[in-house]
């Protein structure tokens with residue numbers, strides 16, 4: 409198979425896995441996301457393999473293996489720098505309490521394996537010669553841009569309720585439509601989502617938020633009322649209107665998209681932080697969103713008075729240029745009634761005011777704590793940090809030149825005033 413969308417090294421190593429399995433009398437195919445993405449012209453980042461060989465046979469045939477999920481038939485095979493999940497053809501046992509089946513049955517037949525998969529586009533296998541096995545016409549659906557369940561949608565969603573969020577995530581990320589019967593099945597089965605662990609749902613939402621059409625996904629979530637049932641605070645009211653411009657935020661600015669979503673749900677910085685801490689977000693991702701919301705809360709307290717520029721400089725120093733830039737992006741897509749009174753002026757001048765700032769950090773200040781102690785003749789203490797911050801603010805706002813001479817004079821002046829006071 410000549411892969412166009414996969415790294416040649418990875419495709420070569422995967423091909424070795426297929427040949428070894430075939431050389432020992434087993435069938436082996438690429439399957440699922442990698443075949444789908446290749447057909448769509450999207451980059452292929454990992455390759456799953458499905459085979460007639462049993463997990464113990466797979467383990468015996470390869471030197472380096474990890475028993476990732478032996479009971480579900482999955483062995484990870486390591487070749488070169490790559491890892492491949494090799495899963496035995498299987499059908500899944502009964503789904504009790506909406507959880508993944510405790511048991512799976514291995515089968516010797518590829519078409520049975522494909523029949524248990526979620527969507528037609530994910531139920532295509534491809535062999536080493538590049539021949540596709542596509543019994544549910546997934547390639548046609550890819551061409552038409554349609555997400556369609558394999559077989560009976562309600563049954564697919566009953567088997568695994570997370571598939572409903574996956575369905576919307578795929579529609580959102582690919583900009584695809586959802587087939588009528590699949591959507592109908594989703595509406596009928598939506599209550600099942602309450603049994604799914606919230607971190608799995610959030611991981612799907614995160615993928616959606618990184619994609620090119622997040623509004624499409626969010627409005628489908630709103631219309632389906634899927635997440636209201638899943639104890640996630642996204643209501644359809646939050647989605648309507650408030651989020652219509654989320655796609656104007658570039659996809660690399662995921663934190664800004666998340667912050668907008670949190671605002672739409674009426675969450676404070678602290679509440680959003682708590683929620684994100686509970687789920688799968690990295691500390692970095694969470695802190696970025698929190699900072700945006702805290703800054704937004706502070707900006708909403710500002711009034712449009714003559715000191716707006718100075719107050720803005722103070723916020724730039726407190727939150728840093730990156731967060732402030734991101735906040736301007738956030739503010740530009742907020743509905744008018746959800747912006748503070750100073751927002752318009754900040755949108756108009758905030759970037760210029762930030763560009764005019766001479767310095768941003770204490771270490772850029774031409775005077776340090778030991779200088780302050782020497783000038784004053786006083787013992788060190790919290791006053792040193794306080795005074796340095798005041799000097800930084802004045803230098804940043806252009807109220808004081810950032811030279812040792814000017815700063816020293818300012819310190820003397822402050823000391824005298826303090827003594828008089």
Ligand SMILES: Nc1ccn([C@@H]2O[C@H](COP(=O)(O)OP(=O)(O)OP(=O)(O)O)[C@@H](O)[C@H]2O)c(=O)n1
Pocket residue numbers: 439440441442456524525526527530531568570571574
């Ligand atoms: N709830 C699920 C999850 C997965 N699958 C099947 O398992 C394959 C691999 O799943 P996974 O790696 O989770 O997702 P991908 O489809 O590869 O897509 P992505 O990497 O974008 O999540 C899917 O293509 C699909 O055939 C399924 O039927 N039901």
